[in-house]
Amino acid sequence: MKVRFAPSPTGWLHVGNARIALANWLEARKRGGTFILRLDDTDTERSKPEFAQGIEEDLRWLGLDWDESFRQSDRIERYVAAAEVLKKKGLLYPCLETEEELNYKREMRRKQGRAPIYDRGALKMTAEQLARAIENGKSPHWRFKLNTRTVTWQDGVLGARNVKLPSLSDPVLIRADGSFLYTFTSVVDDLETGITHVIRGEDHVTNTGIQIDILEGLSGRPNRIHFAHMPLLTDSEGGALSKRLGSVSLRQFRRDGIEPAALTGYLAALGTSNDPVAASPRDLAQGWDITRVSHSPARFDTKQLLALNRRHLHALPFEAVRERLPDGADEPFWLAVRGNLDLLAEVRDWHEIARGEITVAPQPEEAALLQAALQSLPPEPWDETSWPTWTAAVGQAAQRKGKALFLPLRRALTGEDHGPDLKTFLPLIGRARAASRLQRAIG
Numbered sequence: 001m002k003v004r005f006a007p008s009p010t011g012w013l014h015v016g017n018a019r020i021a022l023a024n025w026l027e028a029r030k031r032g033g034t035f036i037l038r039l040d041d042t043d044t045e046r047s048k049p050e051f052a053q054g055i056e057e058d059l060r061w062l063g064l065d066w067d068e069s070f071r072q073s074d075r076i077e078r079y080v081a082a083a084e085v086l087k088k089k090g091l092l093y094p095c096l097e098t099e100e101e102l103n104y105k106r107e108m109r110r111k112q113g114r115a116p117i118y119d120r121g122a123l124k125m126t127a128e129q130l131a132r133a134i135e136n137g138k139s140p141h142w143r144f145k146l147n148t149r150t151v152t153w154q155d156g157v158l159g160a161r162n163v164k165l166p167s168l169s170d171p172v173l174i175r176a177d178g179s180f181l182y183t184f185t186s187v188v189d190d191l192e193t194g195i196t197h198v199i200r201g202e203d204h205v206t207n208t209g210i211q212i213d214i215l216e217g218l219s220g221r222p223n224r225i226h227f228a229h230m231p232l233l234t235d236s237e238g239g240a241l242s243k244r245l246g247s248v249s250l251r252q253f254r255r256d257g258i259e260p261a262a263l264t265g266y267l268a269a270l271g272t273s274n275d276p277v278a279a280s281p282r283d284l285a286q287g288w289d290i291t292r293v294s295h296s297p298a299r300f301d302t303k304q305l306l307a308l309n310r311r312h313l314h315a316l317p318f319e320a321v322r323e324r325l326p327d328g329a330d331e332p333f334w335l336a337v338r339g340n341l342d343l344l345a346e347v348r349d350w351h352e353i354a355r356g357e358i359t360v361a362p363q364p365e366e367a368a369l370l371q372a373a374l375q376s377l378p379p380e381p382w383d384e385t386s387w388p389t390w391t392a393a394v395g396q397a398a399q400r401k402g403k404a405l406f407l408p409l410r411r412a413l414t415g416e417d418h419g420p421d422l423k424t425f426l427p428l429i430g431r432a433r434a435a436s437r438l439q440r441a442i443g
């Protein structure tokens with residue numbers, strides 16, 4: 001099997017694109033196939049090299065790799081050659097209508113109660129008329145002559161599908177400026193690179209009908225590519241995602257410090273009956289089954305992603321994060337703080353609190369309690385029994401318990417109202433820092 005992920009480098013990848021990339025990668029890896037990254041950059045105005053580079057970076061961050069990659073802009077001569085084949089077969093014909101004329105024709109058809117599709121007026125143009133127009137400085141755009149049939153296929157996600165070609169306009173494959181449209185370049189590449197399975201978003205279903213017709217016209221053989229269209233992801237309000245709008249981008253999640261395994265686990269489970277579990281693409285491959293993806297659009301809920309990210313961090317062993325922790329952060333530190341993190345980046349603050357210098361706000365109203373605490377601070381070495389033993393003694397001396405006892409101490413020791421269990425965290429702070437912080441909190 002050979003699959004491809006074919007984004008246009010016109011913006012940062014969003015989670016919908018990522019889901020398609022992941023699905024292709026998982027299919028390829030599960031079935032020992034080949035995964036190609038193809039950059040569909042024939043739209044020269046909107047495609048940008050920095051987006052192309054960004055797509056590769058974001059995919060690598062997700063944990064995806066590819067066996068081959070190429071850009072469509074490097075294959076223009078292949079598209080020129082394929083267009084010649086279609087022209088020779090009489091399947092690609094020149095058209096001279098302006099946008100205005102086409103709008104007018106569409107409007108007229110609508111008024112007559114007919115579908116507003118292209119009337120193939122250009123097929124009536126003679127060679128002389130075309131030559132004269134070209135002499136007068138006009139350049140034609142080129143349309144593919146669709147068959148008058150219904151294209152059918154067994155979709156890998158959606159089941160039996162069909163597209164009635166007579167209800168569609170002949171698609172433009174070459175613009176008047178000579179540039180090629182995606183509808184065409186994609187078919188040429190899929191054929192020439194031996195793609196066996198096309199897995200993409202449901203936005204391409206109609207395209208698939210058209211592309212199967214072009215593919216068969218071009219190759220002269222019945223289509224052998226399997227198509228699977230995954231329902232589109234929406235944002236949590238049901239709104240459409242677009243690279244152009246910069247919606248829920250991988251880049252943003254990466255900057256925010258989301259764990260890629262949380263994102264891939266969430267994306268793989270969305271729209272299936274599986275509970276999401278954070279997992280790297282490699283760990284997801286075995287359990288992946290595209291036929292279990294539901295037919296209805298799925299909502300991408302950032303809150304659910306964050307919850308999964310949190311659960312994932314809370315269970316991560318030290319070895320899995322050690323290289324991403326601040327210098328000097330050891331296993332006891334990680335085990336003490338991980339249960340308190342929403343994002344790994346927050347670990348830096350806790351490291352400062354445990355081992356560095358922090359600002360401690362004076363609590364003059366708690367001076368008596370803090371004084372008692374300072375005086376009964378036990379000698380080191382400290383372990384997990386130090387905090388309960390110490391606070392029991394302080395509570396008795398100051399006649400305090402519960403929040404009235406623990407909150408002023410936590411504030412003095414960490415500068416925060418909430419945080420890791422002090423049973424494990426206090427030994428990390430150590431006696432010298434604890435004493436100095438209590439002193440400063442007394443004022």
Ligand SMILES: Nc1ncnc2c1ncn2[C@@H]1O[C@H](COP(=O)(O)OP(=O)(O)OP(=O)(O)O)[C@@H](O)[C@H]1O
Binds near residue numbers: 203230
């Ligand atoms: N919301 C979505 N959910 C799932 N898949 C999507 C979604 N949007 C795009 N895709 C898929 O992502 C792949 C890459 O497509 P493409 O680069 O055209 O993305 P796009 O977001 O539609 O781009 P743009 O917003 O620039 O038009 C295609 O397979 C497409 O079907």
